[in-house]
Amino acid sequence: MRHKSRKGSAPKTNKFGAPKKKRGKAAKYTPEEKKAIAVRRQKKDDEKKREHVEKKRAQEEEQQAREATWEKEREPIEPALYEEGEEHPFRCGYAALVGRPNVGKSTLLNALLGQKLAATTHKPQTTRKNLLGVLNPQGGQLMFLDTPGHHQAKGPLNRYMVAQAEEAMRDADVLVWLVEARADEAITPGNQRILKVVQKTHKPVILLINKVDSLKNKEGMLHQIASYQEQLGEQLQDVVPISARKGLGLVAAVKTVAKALPEGPALFPVDEVTDRSEREIVAEFIREKAMLETKDELPYSVAVTIDSFEDYRPRLVRVLATLHVERDSQKAIMIGKGGHRLKSLGTRARKDIEFLLASKVYLELAVRVTGGWSSDQKRMLDLGYGQEQLAAVKLSDEEMVLDPEMLAAAAELTEEEMGLGDE
Ligand SMILES: Nc1nc2c(ncn2[C@@H]2O[C@H](COP(=O)(O)OP(=O)(O)OP(=O)(O)O)[C@@H](O)[C@H]2O)c(=O)[nH]1
Ligand SMILES: [Mg+2]
Numbered sequence: 001m002r003h004k005s006r007k008g009s010a011p012k013t014n015k016f017g018a019p020k021k022k023r024g025k026a027a028k029y030t031p032e033e034k035k036a037i038a039v040r041r042q043k044k045d046d047e048k049k050r051e052h053v054e055k056k057r058a059q060e061e062e063q064q065a066r067e068a069t070w071e072k073e074r075e076p077i078e079p080a081l082y083e084e085g086e087e088h089p090f091r092c093g094y095a096a097l098v099g100r101p102n103v104g105k106s107t108l109l110n111a112l113l114g115q116k117l118a119a120t121t122h123k124p125q126t127t128r129k130n131l132l133g134v135l136n137p138q139g140g141q142l143m144f145l146d147t148p149g150h151h152q153a154k155g156p157l158n159r160y161m162v163a164q165a166e167e168a169m170r171d172a173d174v175l176v177w178l179v180e181a182r183a184d185e186a187i188t189p190g191n192q193r194i195l196k197v198v199q200k201t202h203k204p205v206i207l208l209i210n211k212v213d214s215l216k217n218k219e220g221m222l223h224q225i226a227s228y229q230e231q232l233g234e235q236l237q238d239v240v241p242i243s244a245r246k247g248l249g250l251v252a253a254v255k256t257v258a259k260a261l262p263e264g265p266a267l268f269p270v271d272e273v274t275d276r277s278e279r280e281i282v283a284e285f286i287r288e289k290a291m292l293e294t295k296d297e298l299p300y301s302v303a304v305t306i307d308s309f310e311d312y313r314p315r316l317v318r319v320l321a322t323l324h325v326e327r328d329s330q331k332a333i334m335i336g337k338g339g340h341r342l343k344s345l346g347t348r349a350r351k352d353i354e355f356l357l358a359s360k361v362y363l364e365l366a367v368r369v370t371g372g373w374s375s376d377q378k379r380m381l382d383l384g385y386g387q388e389q390l391a392a393v394k395l396s397d398e399e400m401v402l403d404p405e406m407l408a409a410a411a412e413l414t415e416e417e418m419g420l421g422d423e
Contacts, residue, residue, distance in 0.1 A: 059122055063292055066120070066245075070355065074114035077250045081139035081258045091140035093173035093261035095206075098165055098198075100190045101125045101149025103178045104210040108244035109133045109146040112254065116352060117274055117281055118146050119288035123299055125149055126291060128161050128385060130168050131284075132275045134268045140258045141266040145172065150194050157300075157374040160385050166197060174237075174260040175205045176253075181212045181241065183220025185227045195231055204237045204260045208253055213243040278357065279306045283384075285352045286321055286365070289345040290334065298333060301326045303373060303383040307366075313359045321363070324370040324383060334367045342367065 014033065029037065082088040097105040101124035110116045113133045119126050127148045135142040145168045148161035169175055175198055179191055187195065198205060207228050209221060218241075225239050238256045242249035274281075283304040291299035303324040310318040323342075325331050335342050342365055350363045373379040380386050 060292075062122065070110070070116040070352070076114040076135055077112050077254050078135055078137035079251045079254060081137050081255060088139050089263040090265060091258050091261040092143075092264045092266055094143045094145060094168075094171060095174045095176045095257050095261070096145045096147055096165075096168040096172035097176050097178060098147050098150060098169055098194065099178035100180075100188070100194065101151055103149065103180050104244040105149070105178055106131075106146050108178065108208070108210065108242070108250075109144055111244050111247055111250060112144060113273060115273070116285075116356070117276075119284045119291070121288060121291050121299075123291055125151065125158075125161065125300065126288070128157070128164070130164050134273055135254065136266070136270045137254060137258065140261065141268065142254065142258055142261065143267065144176070150197070151190065152193070155375050156377050156380060157385065160380065169197060169201050169203070172203060173262055174257060175201065175203050176208060176257055177205055178208045178210050179224075179228075181209045181215040181218075181221055182224045183215060183217040185223035187227050187231065198232070199235065202235070205232055205235050206237055206253075206257055206260060207232075207239045208249075209239065209241040210244055212241045212248065213246050279309050280384075281356060282306060282309070282319060282353050283321065285356070286323070286345070286349045286363075289349040289352075290323055292348075293341050293345045294333060298325070298330055301330055301374060302334070303370070303385070305383060313357065315360065316362060317353075317357050317359050318362045319353065319364070320366075322366045322368050324368055324373055326369070326372055326374065328369055331367050331369050 014030075081091065097108060099105055102122070106118035106120045106127050109118045109131065110120065112135060117133060118131050125148065127146060129148070131146040133144045133146065135144065147165040147168045150162060150165050151158065153159040153162040177194070177198060207225070209224065212218065212221070215221065221241065228239070229236055237260050240249055240253045240256050242253050244250075268275075283306050287302055287304045290302045290304070294302070305322050305324065307320040307322055308318070309320075312318070323334060325334055333341070336344075346363055346365050350361050353363065354361045370379055370383070373383055377386065
C-alpha cells in the first residue's frame with residue numbers, strides 16, 4: 001500500500017517500501033536501510049579481504065615453491081662452447097643483465113649459477129646493487145652482472161640503483177637485455193628509456209625474451225622481436241626466448257652470450273662464483289625475506305647490516321643482523337604481533353643461509369630505526385649503498401654514460417663524504 005500525499009499523488013518509496021526522505025544535511029536512513037547498507041558494506045569488505053588473503057597465499061606458495069627448488073644441489077649452466085675439432089679461442093668477459101624491474105634478471109642469475117645468490121621477489125626493485133656471478137663452461141669464462149631494474153629514479157636510493165645499472169652497462173663487454181615476452185609489437189615506455197641508454201653504449205646486445213612460459217600466443221612474440229630488431233639494428237646480435245624460472249633456453253642463452261664476448265684469459269679462479277662476501281649474500285637473503293613478509297612501502301624501507309658473523313663451520317655459524325627501517329611505525333610492523341613476523345622471516349632466511357653455508361646457522365635479528373636512511377646519502381653509505389658511487393665519480397665525464405642528473409648526485413656525494421670541502 002502507498003501513502004497518499006497532500007497533493008494526491010503517491011510519494012516515492014524506497015525499495016524496502018518505506019517512504020523516501022529528503023537527503024538533506026539532516027537526512028537519516030531508516031533502520032532497515034542502515035541495516036541493508038551495513039550488510040552490503042560488510043559483504044564488500046569480506047570479499048576484498050578474501051581476495052587479499054588469496055593473493056597473498058598464492059604469492060607465498062609461489063615463493064615457497066621457488067625456495068624449495070633451491071634447497072637441493074643444482075648444476076650451473078656450463079655447456080661446452082665449442083664442438084669437438086672446432087677452432088676454439090678462449091672467451092672471457094662481462095655480460096650485464098639489464099632490464100626493467102621485475103623482469104627476472106636475478107632469477108636468471110641464480111638459474112645460471114645453479115645456486116641462489118641473488119634476492120628475488122615478486123615485487124619490483126628488489127635488487128639494489130650489482131651482483132657478479134661467474135660461469136666457467138669449457139672454452140670460456142662468463143662474468144654475469146645482475147643489476148637493479150632500470151626505472152625513473154626519484155630519491156637518492158633509486159638514483160643509486162639506476163646508477164648501478166648504468167655503471168654495469170658501461171663496464172660490460174656485452175649487454176644482455178631482458179624483456180618480458182609480449183604478443184604485440186609495442187616497446188613499453190620503460191623499455192624505450194632503456195633503449196636510449198643501450199644505444200648510447202654502442203655495445204653488442206643479446207635480447208632475452210623472458211617468461212615465455214606465461215605467454216599463451218608465442219607466435220605473437222615475433223612482432224615484439226621485430227620491433228627490437230628495427231630499433232637496435234646492427235647492435236642487436238641475437239635474440240633468445242627463455243624462461244628463467246623454468247630453466248628453458250638457458251643453454252642457448254649461455255652459448256649466445258659467450259659468442260659475443262672478447263677473446264682473453266680467465267679473470268677469476270674457477271672456484272670463485274662471485275666477488276661478494278658471504279656476509280653480503282646473507283644480508284641479501286634476510287632483506288629478501290623482510291620484503292616478502294611486508295607490504296606497501298615497507299619492503300623498500302628495509303636495509304640489512306650484519307653485526308657479527310662467527311664461523312665455526314661445519315658445526316655452526318652464528319649471525320647477528322640488524323634490519324634498519326625508517327620510522328617507528330615500521331619497526332612495529334616489522335616485529336609483528338608478539339614478534340611473529342620477525343620470527344617467521346628469520347626462520348625462512350635461516351633455511352636459505354644454512355643451504356648457502358652448508359652449516360647449521362644461529363640467526364639473531366634486531367630491528368632498528370635509522371630515520372629516513374633511504375633519502376640520506378650519509379646513512380645510505382653506512383648501510384652499504386654508496387661505495388661504488390664514490391668510485392664512479394673518479395672517472396672522467398667522457399667515460400660516463402650516466403645522465404647529467406645522476407652525475408650531479410654522485411658529485412654531491414663525494415664532496416660531502418670524502419671530506420673535500422672548504423676546511
Ligand atoms: N612466469 C615466470 N616468472 C618469472 C620468470 N622469471 C622470473 N619470474 C618471476 O618474476 C618475478 C621477478 O623476478 P626477479 O628475478 O626478482 O626480477 P628482477 O628483474 O631481478 O627484478 P628487480 O630486482 O626488481 O629489478 C619473480 O616473481 C619471479 O619468480 C619466468 O621465466 N617465468
Ligand atoms: Mg633483481
